[in-house]
Amino acid sequence: MNIKMILPALTEAKSPFWRPIKYSLFPPLGLATLAGYLDPDDEVSICDEHVENINTNDRPELVVIQVYITSASRAYELADHYRARGSYVCLGGLHVTSLPDEAARYADSIFLGPGEDTWPAFLADYRAGSPRSVYRSGTRTLAQLPFPRRDLLKRRLYLVPNSIAVSRGCPNNCSFCYKTSFFKGGRSYYRQPVDRTLQEIESLPGRHLYFLGSGAGFRRSRSGFIDIVDKIC
Ligand code: SF4
Incomplete structure (x- = not known):
């Protein structure tokens, strides 16, 4: 199967008044994590429009687009095109969860x-020839x-x-945050085991590492998971 994964550029990312460095x-x-669920003989590419131009002259079998509120127009344009x-x-992400009918x-x-539970479920359905139109996350775990x-x-x-999300x-x-909407129907905060994180860190080249997530500091908790100890957002 030939799969193309796309992160369309946020509207402001293309504006001359914003710094591309951001x-x-x-x-x-x-998207790279979703690609990890694919079979070894699948052909997959990831295009991030913030840092590269997207070639839209191809015909992938499957196109996966991550949609944010400020990239929705561009995402829908690409979806129509393909x-x-x-x-x-396939469309997923914060905006899709917020406005599924749209x-x-x-x-x-x-x-x-x-997508940790829905994406593998979709792949199984798609390969069996019966994908559904809506996949709603219910099981929240990073175990597998x-x-x-x-x-x-x-x-x-x-x-x-060398960024990493644990x-x-x-x-x-926070009342104004749409995190609640995105994680509705299951846990809204969950972590991966420390040992798995250490394995991933070991696989990275170089000596520089950046933890991504809704927190600034992390520690190993008694349960063997990584905990946020200081919070920035
Ligand atoms: S701290 Fe940030 S991510 Fe967490 S609920 Fe508040 S706004 Fe949302």
Whole structure:
């Protein structure tokens, strides 16, 4: 199977009044992690429009687009383009979860909430020839999470290619935040075991490491998970 994963550029990222450096800090680890669920003989690429131009003259079998509120227009444009070319288009992310009815008009399948359970379920359905139009996350765990396919990331285009995410969600509950919507129906904050994190760190080249997530500081908790000890957002 030939799969193309796309992170469309946020609207402001293309504006001359914004600093491109802001958008070339971290590679799209979410898409790279989804790519980790694919079979070894699948052909997959990741395109991050913040740091590269997207070639839209291709015809992938499957197109996966991560949608934020400020990239939604561009994401839908790309979705229309690829559906017209015969690709099966999947849309997921914060904006899709917030406005599923809108997103569904541009997709063959939409994903609500995080994709650790829904993406493998979709792949099984798709390979069996019966994908559903909506996948809603219910099980929240990072226990079986594959390592991100960092071989698909163009490291040289990012300032901090050795970024790592060891948790999902946030332990806080700010009233204005749409985290609650994204993680509705399951745990809204969960972490991966320390040993798995250490394995991933060992696999990274170089000596520089950047923890991403809804927190600034981490520690090993008694339960063997990594805890946020200081919070920035
Ligand atoms: S701290 Fe940030 S991520 Fe967490 S609930 Fe508040 S706004 Fe949302």
